[in-house]
Amino acid sequence: MPCIEVEGLTHVYFPGIPLETVALRDIELTVYDGEFIALAGAAGSGKSTLAQHLNGLLLPTAGCVRVLGRDITDKEYRQQLWRQVGLVFQFPERQIFSPTVFEDIAFGPRNMGWDSITVNKRVKETLALVGLPEEIQDEDPRTLSGGMLRRVAICGVLAMRPQVLIMDEPGAGLEPAARQLILTSIKEIQSQQGITVILITHHLEDAAVFADRVAVLHQGELLSVGKTGEVLSQTRILHKAGLKAPFAVELAQRLNELGIKLPTMPLTVEEAARLLYGLIKTTGAGSGGVQ
Ligand SMILES: Nc1ncnc2c1ncn2[C@@H]1O[C@H](COP(=O)(O)OP(=O)(O)OP(=O)(O)O)[C@@H](O)[C@H]1O
Ligand SMILES: [Mg+2]
Structure with missing residues (x-):
């Protein structure tokens, strides 16, 4: 079943003025329910711009994006989209300001309108899902290591139980072991709970291990999309996209x-x-x- 349908999506920043940038050009992409898809491309290829259309933060200049069957330009639906599509931004820990880990993770669940018992339960469950000890919830986030802090930031989105999880370079700037740990637990959550995962990365080694399918962006265009094994064997296309096979x-x-x-x-x-x-x-x- 399609979960996200992107048809003829073009996005232009600052149209009509000298700063005009065509960030996405005529993208056609279907993401299926429960799959783990990697969105790969060099810097500036349009990955984050595409991701922000999938949870309604950006709207198409042309074309159409449907999430769970509904058009994101539908005003009422767009306001609800964050409940279903969780987006973990690049360096998400930069948005952590709460005095305790609990407060940070509880922010999203409280916005969902859940009562405090449910919020407490969700925070505990989510910490366990990403392999963090329960006691960490009382700690000051500023005392945590980079890898732990990143996991806490991801928990903040996971705790809302999104149907679709988009992660923008979740391993950026982390040691390979910490990166591996995060991706392994996300993969486990995806297969246990059947959520759809979109992993934005320029590390094709990660896509090779975790993704069912890979989509390759280059200068705002979709160069290739298909099963991980097929796409990652197309070295000429990968090199054109500025990626290392x-x-x-x-x-x-x-x-x-x-x-x-x-x-x-x-x-x-x-x-x-x-x-x-x-x-x-x-x-x-x-x-x-x-x-
Ligand atoms: N807010 C913005 N305003 C204007 N131009 C933007 C904005 N965000 C991105 N762009 C431009 O759109 C194009 C695509 O950028 P985008 O951030 O989507 O790429 P990316 O693949 O996520 O890159 P990176 O790997 O560096 O995160 C680039 O040319 C970029 O300069
Ligand atoms: Mg980006």
Whole structure:
């Protein structure tokens, strides 16, 4: 079932004056219920502009965006959209001003109109979902590490139980381990609760591990969209978009040039190692081992 339908979407900032910028041009994209889709592209390619149309923060200059079957230009629906589509901005911790972690996470749920018992319950549940201890709710957010603070900020959106979660570069500026931790828990939430996740990233290694499908933006245009394995194998398109293909894909292509053909295209280093090991075992090559 389609969850978000984007048809012929064009967005122009400052139309008609010298600052005019065409940020999106004629985008066609369908996001399906319960899928994990990565939206990839270099800086300035239009990722955040597209994301802000999906929860009604921006309106199309031309074209149409439907979320859960309804047009976002419908005024009444647009005012409700934030309840269904949660958007985690880039560096969301910059918007944390509450004295305690609890107060910060409870802000959204209170706006939903839930009573204090439900709000308390949601805060606790959400902390557990992202692997944070319950006691953290009494702490001052300013005392937390970067990775923990980011998780708290994401909790603020997750606690509203959105049907669609959009995350704009949730791992930006974090250590790889912290980035991995966040994405792993979001993936778990997506598969357990059936929510739809849109991950904005320029790290295709993350898309390779977590996404079902990938859409590639380049200078406001959609260059490619499809299953993760298909899109991430299109190295020429990825390079055109200013993106680096996952290391495993580059490795497989270099091996192919040397006449070593892996049976399928690996997307992760683990997969590449497994395929290469299988090949060595069946052909008997490399039996001398590495000295
Ligand atoms: N508020 C704005 N006003 C005017 N122009 C904008 C605004 N936001 C973005 N743009 C321009 O629109 C284009 C797309 O920007 P956008 O922020 O959507 O790209 P992005 O892919 O999210 O980039 P990044 O990876 O740097 O976050 C760029 O040319 C940018 O300069
Ligand atoms: Mg952006």
